Structure formats: C-alpha cells, structure tokens
Amino acid sequence: MMKTDLLCQVANTLYLNHYQVESIGLQDGRMGITWFMYQYARKSGWKQYEELGDYLLEQILNNTHTKISPDFSNGIAGVCWCIRHLIDNSFIEADDDVFENYNTIIYNRTLNDCIQELDTTHNPVYTNGLYALYTHTKEEEEFTQISYLEKILKLTEKRTLPIGFLNSILYVYLASTFNEQKNSQSEFEQLFYLHTTKALQANFYTKSDRSILKLLVEKANFQQSMNWNNLLPNEIITPIVANWQILIYAPILNSNKLSCNEQAVEQYIKEKLINLTPDDLSLNGLTGWALQQIV
Template sequence: MMENIILKRIANCLVLNVQQASITGLLEGNIGMALYIYHYAKTNNLQSYFDIADSIVDYTIEHYLKNVNRVFSSGLYGIGWAIWYMKQKGFVEISDDAFDDFETIVKQSYSSIEIEQDLKTAFPVFSKGLYCVQSGKPENLEYALNAIDEIMEYGDKMSLTSCYLNSILYVLRRIEEADCENEHLQSNKAFWYSFIKENPSIYANEDCNFYIAQQMAPSLFPQTGLSDWFNVLECGYMNWQSVLYREYINLPDLDLSGQEIMSIDEVINNASINRLSLNGITSLGLNLINRE
C-alpha cells in the first residue's frame, strides 16, 4: 500500500515537472522521465499518462534528433536507446524508419574525438555500444565490436574510467548472450579482461563501480557482498546504473516504512529538475515498479 502511494507521488511529480526539463536526454532529461510515466500508465491503465509520455517522445523525435550531441546521457545514443526500449516494451508503435538517423551514425567510426566526448560527460559510458546492444540488431552488434576495436587503439586507455569500462563489459556480455561463438567478441573480451587485470588501480576506492564490474564479469573478479554504498537514497535505488544494468545487479530489499517513506517524500518534494531524472527519482520509481 505504501509503495503504491510512493509510485503515485513520483508519477505526479514527473508529470507536473517534465515539461520544464531543458535537456531531452536519457540520464539527465525528459526522455528518461517518460520511461517511468509509461510504466506507471501501463500498470494503472491511465490513458492520460500514456498521452503525456507520447507527447514527450513525439516532440523529441520531431525537434531534437538532428540537433543534439551523441553522448548517452544527454544526446542521440541515449535517446535512441530509450526509443528502442519503449518499442520493445510495447509503449510506442514506431516504424523502423524512425531510427534512420541513429543507424546512419552507428555505421560511422567511433573516433577518438567521440571517445573523449563520452569520457568528459558526468556519466562516462560507451554510448555507441549501449545503443547497439539495446537495438538487438545483429549488424549493430558487429558495429559495437568494431567500435570496441577502436577503443582498443585509443592512445590514452589509462584515462578510461571504471564507469566507462563497466559499460564495455556490459556490452560484451550482452553480445555474448546473443552470439557466444563470435570470434570477434572473444578477442575483444580477452583484451579487456587482460587490461583490467593488469590495471587494478582503475577500480581502487570505487565500491559502486567495482560491485557492478563484479556482476558484469564474475569470472574476472572475486565475488563479495553488497557494500554500504548501496543504500536507497544515495546510490542504489536512485542511480541510473541500477536501471541500465538491472538484469545483472542484485538490488537489496527495500523496506518502505517509517523513516524511509519520509526520506523519499522529502526528496520528491524538494527535487530539482536534474534530481527528477533517470539518475534520481525516475530510477527509484522504475526500480520499485519493476520489482515483483
């Protein structure tokens, strides 16, 4: 009962504020918020909420696809990931032609400039690879592997962060599940496993990202339990990674009672637009609404 109240409060808060978001991206903007609005609308059979989410997606496709950067958090690849997700969940009916802009870019090389753009964002991830595996198209999986080849040739691999490496591990795992006999995949996997083993300092003092890496590549890391970082309001349930990597991360049980409810209420009532994004309230809502 209390969980339903929280879900409703999150939905209402997003509906009231989503149009104020000046960023259209997945992790920082309104397209990420639309994911939760769709889920809540489907769970509660609320056509008006479907209509609101539809308007966000339609506006994004019409006005922004040709004018945004490519990075996953705020740009083209994250928007593409979200639209594929929505299509696969049955939230939107959209033709393959709508992905033409994405597919044209996917075929291009993943240059050092693009790698550096990914690394300079607040959420440094392998943008192109994340889009490719979400699309599920066999040719895009190969484009992702080609992009990983280009990362392997990147001159300053020691600048790759633990967060970025985790996204590579995730992409490799998704491709392996789709095509485990792929020799190109196996050579890429061997390279990155060796690189991480030779540079353990990348994950030093990184409890959150180290735990995620353990789940992405269990044969590479010794397994340990959840650390103190995985609390509800600071990192665990309100972090974009808990949504993106959900199938591999074991979230702890969330006891919505007493002080926890008050804390969540306070965050909802005082959240900035950025804090309402997929790296905040939206991720909490998605984690709650998707758990069985």
C-alpha cells in the first residue's frame, strides 16, 4: 500500500471516529486531532477537514475552564500552544487576548508545581518551559534560562526522571534565546548527564524517547568530558508508535520524523484501523503518525 493511500485511510478514520475522543488535550485528546484536520485540509484541499477542525476547535474552546489541568501534555498549556501554532501558521485567526487568562493560570505555578507534575501526569513534560518558549512574554526568561532548569534537575536528583521529561528540559535549554551564550562552567550538562544515565539504567523510556534524546544531545554539542557516545551508541531504532514530542521539537531538530521500519508501520496501522480504540486516535497513535507525514 502506498503511503499516500495509507494517510488517506487514516484521515478518513479520524474524521469518522473523532467523537470517540472525549478529552480536549493535545496528546490524548481532541486538540491533536484538530491540528491534524487543519494540516490535512491544507495538504489535500478538501474543505470538509477544515470544517471539522473549526467544529472541534469551537468545542475545545467552550470546554477550556479553570478546572482543567494546566499541564502541557493534556491540559491548558498544550491546548494553548497548539492554538498559537495554528495562528502562527495561518490556519486560524485570533487575538492574543484569548490566551490572557490561561497565561495567568500557567505562570502562577511554582517550581514545586512543575516537579509535582511528574506524579500527576501521564507522559509528563516541562510544561512552563515549553509554553514560555512560544508566548514571548517576560516569563520566557524566567522559565527557560539555564539556572531555572538546573534547579529542577537539582531538586529531583534523588528521583529517576523519565527520558520523555528530560527530553523536554533539554529542548527548552536548546530553544531558549536566553541560553544562546552557554556557560561552559554551567552545571547543566553534568546534572543532565547524571539524570539521563540513571533513567537509561532504569529503562525509564520508550524507543521513541531514546531516539529523540539522541537527536537532542547531538544538537546540544556537549563537551566531550561526558561520555555521551557510550551512553547513546549509534544503533538502528525503529519505533512503530508515534511520539508526539517529535512534532513539538521539530524547530530545533529540523525534523518531525523518527526513523522507522515502513513495512512494520504499515502493518501496525492496518491492524489499528481494524481494531480501533480511542487511544489509537491520539498524537501517540494514528494522529501523530499522520501529522508526521505532512507537517
């Protein structure tokens, strides 16, 4: 089956089954599907996908209230990030006023709130940092500078952090305009290396997480004093399940895809199209794979 045919099948499946997804979040909810609908409408020229995107976005905005978690993965921060992405790429039009109340909710979170997210969120990431990168407010410097990232790593030194969370920390380190002049005496690399070593030894990652980590470390161009080559040797990793974070980190990685076994992916998707569950419609499932083909 040609990839374009498979993409069309996935698009139709998402179009017909979006109602199965009840949450509004980015990773597991309707926001990810909405993102795909706008992207696919532009690629295919089929208006019905854009119309569904408009409908889903309206439903999401009607349900974004203060009782929803502020986290990035499936809460307010991820929804607002995606809406801003749609605005910046001319899919929709909206004023910055739409974000004002949500900015307050997210930026009122303390350092401990960011860390507690590790215990309360599925697939946690560094919410405040990822969100601050795209809001262009005064909070961007506070939440993305090296000293703040180091505080997070120090306060969690007795814990084993998932690689997915560490990836988000490293991405913020790389993407922040306030970290352009990297301090060679900074503790960041050493702290990050120690956390990464512990997480890899504990197998606290997916294959996709490890693939993204290697790409980010290569971009970081860390000093050779840390033995990154032994920690992350060259290997062929062929994850089948999509990793939604690769879509978020594309500006730094200059890529929105992970290497994969195309035949295995095709077979996997065929099986999912037959035995579909709501989880399969997420950014870590069919929606994520489909977006990676067209973003």
